[in-house]
Amino acid sequence: MVRYHIDTIPVWDALHAKGECLLCMLRRKTEHMLADRYLGASVMEPDTRIRVNQKGFCPTHHRMLYDRQNRLGHALMMLSHLKVVRQKLKAEAPAVGDKTRPAGGLLSFKRRPLAATDSAATPLGQLAIGCVLCDTLEENMGRYAYTVLHLWKTDASFREAFAASPGVCIPDAGLLWQMAQEHLSGQPLATFQQALLKLLEDSLARLEEELEWFTLKFDYRNNDKPWGTSRDALERTITKLRGWSVGTDPGRD
Numbered sequence: 001m002v003r004y005h006i007d008t009i010p011v012w013d014a015l016h017a018k019g020e021c022l023l024c025m026l027r028r029k030t031e032h033m034l035a036d037r038y039l040g041a042s043v044m045e046p047d048t049r050i051r052v053n054q055k056g057f058c059p060t061h062h063r064m065l066y067d068r069q070n071r072l073g074h075a076l077m078m079l080s081h082l083k084v085v086r087q088k089l090k091a092e093a094p095a096v097g098d099k100t101r102p103a104g105g106l107l108s109f110k111r112r113p114l115a116a117t118d119s120a121a122t123p124l125g126q127l128a129i130g131c132v133l134c135d136t137l138e139e140n141m142g143r144y145a146y147t148v149l150h151l152w153k154t155d156a157s158f159r160e161a162f163a164a165s166p167g168v169c170i171p172d173a174g175l176l177w178q179m180a181q182e183h184l185s186g187q188p189l190a191t192f193q194q195a196l197l198k199l200l201e202d203s204l205a206r207l208e209e210e211l212e213w214f215t216l217k218f219d220y221r222n223n224d225k226p227w228g229t230s231r232d233a234l235e236r237t238i239t240k241l242r243g244w245s246v247g248t249d250p251g252r253d
């Protein structure tokens with residue numbers, strides 16, 4: 001309960017922004033903040049350095065780091081991480097023909113059958129999974145989801161504003177649902193789940209209408225008719241169904 005105070009203002013701000021998902025907005029803002037931070041002073045902190053060296057970054061977050069045009073900062077992180085990956089590879093795979101060393105995990109690994117997508121389950125695949133930014137992001141999103149629930153439980157004005165907003169995307173509704181089962185019980189849990197489902201159903205019905213009008217606007221007979229709210233219906237529908245991925249970045253002002 002102590003930690004929630006610091007998070008209420010960003011949650012309220014994201015709710016007032018009235019995007020298709022307040023948690024997607026907070027996620028993007030946090031991602032940008034973290035990407036800036038990894039390329040800034042925080043990477044000099046020993047703790048952060050060790051975690052970056054061990055885990056590295058996923059492709060999505062490499063793109064975000066790369067877009068920041070700090071090639072030297074990015075390269076220095078990768079140089080340290082590369083050294084750790086080389087050590088790990090060496091530990092897994094003793095030099096070919098070196099009879100003095102026992103076969104590492106790589107040579108003794110014989111799990112079958114292996115699906116084409118199962119690379120991460122192999123010792124080599126293990127060298128290329130994990131992301132220090134994803135990990136930190138997930139911790140932050142857990143805290144934000146918790147704050148949404150806490151506000152919903154304790155603040156009637158938040159319940160009202162949440163019910164009148166577009167709410168959250170389907171994946172983040174899942175996150176809230178799971179979090180609610182851990183932190184709420186009895187009537188408050190049931191009421192929250194009903195409110196969440198109603199919000200989702202109403203949003204999907206609204207988006208269906210908006211998206212349909214978006215498609216009808218391609219008919220020349222509708223040329224002169226107003227777009228209404230449908231101009232960005234495709235981007236918003238995608239956000240609602242899968243979380244933000246295309247269109248105006250909700251994490252950028």
Ligand SMILES: [Zn+2]
Pocket residue numbers: 021022023024025168169170171172243244
């Ligand atoms: Zn979302």
Ligand SMILES: [Zn+2]
Pocket residue numbers: 057058059060061131132133134135
């Ligand atoms: Zn990542």
